[in-house]
Each structure stands twice: as structure tokens, then as C-alpha cells.
Amino acid sequence: QKEVEQDPGPLSVPEGAIVSLNCTYSNSAFQYFMWYRQYSRKGPELLMYTYSSGNKEDGRFTAQVDKSSKYISLFIRDSQPSDSATYLCAMRRGSARQLTFGSGTQLTVLP
Amino acid sequence: KAGVTQTPRYLIKTRGQQVTLSCSPISGHRSVSWYQQTPGQGLQFLFEYFSETQRNKGNFPGRFSGRQFSNSRSEMNVSTLELGDSALYLCASSPDGNEQFFGPGTRLTVL
Numbered sequence: 001q002k003e004v005e006q007d008p009g010p011l012s013v014p015e016g017a018i019v020s021l022n023c024t025y026s027n028s029a030f031q032y033f034m035w036y037r038q039y040s041r042k043g044p045e046l047l048m049y050t051y052s053s054g055n056k057e058d059g060r061f062t063a064q065v066d067k068s069s070k071y072i073s074l075f076i077r078d079s080q081p082s083d084s085a086t087y088l089c090a091m092r093r094g095s096a097r098q099l100t101f102g103s104g105t106q107l108t109v110l111p
Numbered sequence: 112k113a114g115v116t117q118t119p120r121y122l123i124k125t126r127g128q129q130v131t132l133s134c135s136p137i138s139g140h141r142s143v144s145w146y147q148q149t150p151g152q153g154l155q156f157l158f159e160y161f162s163e164t165q166r167n168k169g170n171f172p173g174r175f176s177g178r179q180f181s182n183s184r185s186e187m188n189v190s191t192l193e194l195g196d197s198a199l200y201l202c203a204s205s206p207d208g209n210e211q212f213f214g215p216g217t218r219l220t221v222l
Contacts, residue, residue: 032209043201043213088154097144097208098156098167
């Protein structure tokens, strides 16, 4: 079993929809949680970086962490065609610097 | 600030050869991490350097090695290339190993 599980999709939504992306993890040592966006043939772009349980908002993006359930989410409001990409969750232990990634969810926002 | 740069962007090698990839981090960042991305295994951590010292190493064979220079630039080397080494190699830059910012990657094809 992988340490981080992420539904690969693909996920297709109409423009303006609210998108929900999720990851579950098994290792309770993970303390830092990130979401990256990766366009085709590009490197991952850091969207959100969170530490504690709860919500963090940045523009149209909201990251949610529930450590008791070992579950993290990324919500995208008012989705745009330019949001079409692969979204990767990542996490790391407190003392380590290496990131453990989910397999990524491919999102398409249709105009 | 300029982002992370990686050279070359594309590389074609044959089995048995060796290859060296280069990464220039964001100015002021002292931590450089390397990751391998393949369709089957996703993003996997190779190693991390901070102030010229390797701090963490992933579960890859000894054919994969790296180093960091005093100006924080980093190189990774893969010797005796195998077909399975074909991948996108990503470099991530960080001030201290926490938030990590990725470059565009080097796409290596081994024939």
C-alpha cells in the first residue's frame, strides 16, 4: 500500500464549478502538506503549503487538512479552463526534507 | 526573482552511457532536492543537498549520485544508464528545505 493515495481521475468539470481534490495518507508522521499544480511538460508549481489541521485560503484555492482522519483536500472555486492540469498532493515528516507525492489527479475544466 | 533553471531540457542517451544534469536554484536558496518522475512510479525523491552536504537520500541505486557547489548549483549524475532510467528529472529549490519550488525538469530518454 502506498503511503499517499490520490484518485488519478481524470476529472472533468464545467467552467465555474467548484472542484474538490483529495488525498489520504497512512503515515501519521507527516506534518507538512502541499498541493502542486503541473501543466503538461512543465515542472510542478507550488500552490499551497500547510502545517496544521484546518483550512488555508489563497484566492480561489482552499487547502484543508484533517490529521485525525489522515485526509487532505484542495478546493478550487470558480474553476477556469486555465486550471486544467494535474494536481499533486505532497507531504513530509517534520524533520525530513523529502516530499512524498500522491500519484496526481488530472483535471479538465471545460469552457 | 528568476526561477529554478535546469539544463539541458532534453537528453537522449543509450544504455550503458552516463549523464550529468545541472540545476541552478533560486538566488539565495541553499537547499536543492532532486526527484525522478515517471508515469508508473510518479514523483520519487532522489536526494537533497544543503550547503554542499547531502542531507537525505532516497531509495535509488548507487548509480545515481549528486553534488552541490559553493554557489548552491547542483548536479546529478547517472552512470551505466538503463532503459528504466528514462524519466523527467526535477530539481527543487528551497531556502531551507521546507517550501520547495521546482524547475521545468530535464527529460531523459534512454535508448
